[in-house]
Amino acid sequence: MTMTGAHRAGRTHRLWMALGLALITAAGLAVAPATADPAPSADPAASAVPGTAQGVVAAMQPSWNLGNSLDAIPNETAWGNPPATKALFDAVRAKGFRSVRIPVTWSNAQSATAPYTIDPAYLGxxxxxxxxxxxxxxxxxxxxxxxxxxxxxxxxxxxDAxxxxxxxxxxxxxxAFRDSPRRLLFESVNEPFFDNATDAQKTQYMDELNTSFHTLVRASGGGNATRVLVLPTLGTTPAQNLMEDLVSTITELHDPNLAATVHYYGFxxxxxxxxxxxxxEETSRKDLVDAFTRMRDIFVAKGIPVYLGEYGLLSYPDYTKPAAPVERGEMWKYFELLGHQARISGVTTALWDAGSFINRNTLQWREQGLVDLIRASWRTRSGTASSDQVFVPKSAPITDHTLTLERNGTTFRGLWHGDTKLTAxxxxxxxxxxxTLTKTxxxxxxxxxxxxxxxxxxxxxxxxxxxxxxxxxxxLPVQSDATGTTEAFAIPTQFRGDVLATMQARYADGSNAGTATWTPYQExxxxxxxxxxDGTLVLxxxxxxALTDGAPVTLTFDFWSGAAVTYRVTRTGTTVTGTVS
Incomplete structure (x- = not known):
């Protein structure tokens, strides 16, 4: 992924946006042991390293990313994380992770002209x-x-430059790393892309970089002669044609110590x-299942191990922001299915963490339940339900409420409130x-x-x-009239216990308003x-x-309870007025 603060969006966001729009327009291996205990061994450094690339990549499952640290620009702490320490890696290991991906932005300390020397202190x-x-x-x-x-x-x-x-x-x-142990692997380049290039040139450049990387590392000798090298697809995207291009490169290199890498951030x-x-829902589930099926069929079935170098959601809740874009239960279902599909496909997964999973200052995991679910997915499936929310209206009589169980091959054992088991x-x-939860x-x-x-x-x-x-x-949430500017406008909102799901924006003629003109639902x-x-809803x-000057826009705020509230805003120059509709 590319840069921003606690989790990264940037160019990756645009690549996935383009892919998502295309999908909307069009539509509407050696398997890791399923029963293996991910707990670390007492003396992990003494464990024998497998002799094959397949064995090494399988031994790396599960993996974790040191995101927004050495890759941060212009230095390690610039994006909000403290310097990485062994204590951090110990904490990650204690949670069951067996490997770490360390992204590095070398231009932070490298001459931009020949001979392109990396500062020895930075390399150190x-x-x-x-x-x-x-x-x-x-x-x-x-x-x-x-x-x-x-x-x-x-x-x-x-x-040439x-x-x-x-x-x-x-x-x-x-x-610098030629004498490091075989437990160190190299990846040629993260999410490569090429400006102003034809599709044919992109394919050529990707093959050229991967091939040159392979030649240079192997020629450096020492442990690099047989070190496992990891090659990405263009953009590290799991598209069929791009993965097939990488298969061609790997086949031409005739090297058993190679692995493929792609990233996956969902539909x-x-x-x-x-x-x-x-x-x-089904479209998002199918996108995920299809991606892992391609990884299995194109790489794993041919004996090429796959390291999923990054996975997560592009909008994974950023601890620095006031609200989660993706609802908790829907996010949990995504991570649960992803872990399952990776396991049955024989794909090693590297969780992208820029500080949103483990707090690197305290070394405490921010959302224990989600981490537990991800850990469980390395070995088995977890049961879910149609929702993780039961809304009870304050102004109406309480009635029974029904959820649909999604057992995923498990057996339902009951409901607990804290340490108390509820009575069937x-x-x-x-x-x-x-x-069904009873009204009682x-x-x-x-x-x-x-x-x-x-x-x-x-x-x-x-x-x-x-x-x-x-x-x-x-x-039902209650909103009030407001005035402001295009740089600072917020709708006074009494949420009254409800949780916002999404916002629609339309002009009076029914056309879409906002930055996303292809859909009324804004991001x-x-x-x-x-x-x-604060009791506000920020625009x-x-x-x-992006709004047309002087044209009223009707906003519809959809809430997770099922409620919908409409509001009208009008931009006149830099002035914005909002009224309850």
Whole structure:
């Protein structure tokens, strides 16, 4: 992925947007052991390293990314994370991860002209971090990261200079790490792309870089003669034609110590919450299953191991932002299915973490339940349900509420409220896949019916992680008139316990308004977001400046309870007025 603060969007976001739009327009191996315990061994560094690339990549499962650290620009701490330490790698290892991908932006400390020397102090710091991860028992993957868009992308316009710098970069890296153990792997380049190039040129340049990387590393001798090298597709995208191109390159190299890498961030509209894809529904599920099926059929079935170098969601909740773009339960379903598909496809997965999973200052995991679900997916499946929310209206009588269980091959074991198991028949009933919470139980759980989450339950299954269910008291949100500017405008909103799902924007003639003119549903966070604590709903400058001057726009705010509230905004120059409609 590319840069921003706590998780990265940038160019990757645009690539996935283009892919997502194309999909919307068009539509509408050696398998890792399923029962293996991911707990680290007492002396992991002493474990024998497999002799084959397939064995090495399988031994790396599961993997974790040190994102937004050595890849941050212009230095390691610039994007909000503290310097990486062995204690961090120990904490990651203790959670069951067996390998670490260390992205590095070498241009942070490299001459932009020949001989393209990397500052020895910077190279020394990279080596220090790699050695810390190795000493914690991890396999380590080291790469060339944001250099991909900073200067490698200019290959069509300045081919010889880019090649000279790329080659010089890898000569220096290979020399510095030639005597490192086999548990260190190299990846040629992260998410490569080429500006102003034809499709044929892109294919040629990708093959050229991967081939040159291979030649240079092998020629450097030492451990590099047989070190496992990881080659990406164009953009690190799991498209069939791009993966087939990489198969051709790997076949031509005649080297058994090679692996392929791609990235996966989900079906783009779901991944960023746009176009009404608020749920992990069939289109999003199919996109995921198809991607892993391609990885298996194109690479794994041919004996080429696959390292999924990054996975997650493009809008994974950023701890620095006030609200999550993708609803918790829908996100959990995505991660659960991804882990399952990777496991049955024999793909090693590297979780992208820029600080949103583990707090690198405290070394505490931010959302324990999600991490537990991801961990469970390495071995088995987890049961889920149609929702993790039960909304109880404050202004209406309490009634039974039914959710649909998605057992995923497990057996439902019951509902718990903290340490207390709820009573079947009295508190809930199960009929087929229908789990019904009774009005008796809901009345007790909501108590005095204060707005918001009144109780948190767990649905437990015979395997995997528990499924969370929040019982929430709510009423229809209430908004008020407001004035502001295109740089600062927020709608006063009494959320009254409800949770925002998405926003639609239309002009009076029914046409779409906002930055996304191909859909009325605008992108969460990029165009709007709630501030629940402040009682406001923010419209961003990007959205407001995209509106036609003087043309009223009707906004429809859809909430997870099923409620919808409409509001009208008009931009006149830089002034914005909002009225309750």
């Amino acid at each position: 710091r990279v080596k220090e971090v790699v050695d810390a991860a190795l000493s914690a028992g991890h396999y380590v993957l080291l790469n060339v990261h944001h250099d991909s868009w900073q200067w490698i992308s200019k290959m069509a316009d300045d081919h 880019v090649r000279a710098r790329f080659d010089a970069t890898w000569r220096q890296i290979a020399t 783009w509209p779901f991944s960023v919450n746009i176009a009404g894809f608020t749920r992990f 028949g009295r508190d809930y009933t199960v009929s087929g896949d229908a789990l 139980a809901l009345t007790r759980l909501v108590g005095d019916r204060a707005y918001g989450v009144n109780a948190s339950l767990q649905a437990r299954f015979s395997a995997g992680a528990p499924w969370p269910i929040d019982v929430i008291t709510h009423d 969460f966070h990029q165009t709007f977001y709630p501030r629940y604590a 961003t400058p990007a959205f407001l400046n």
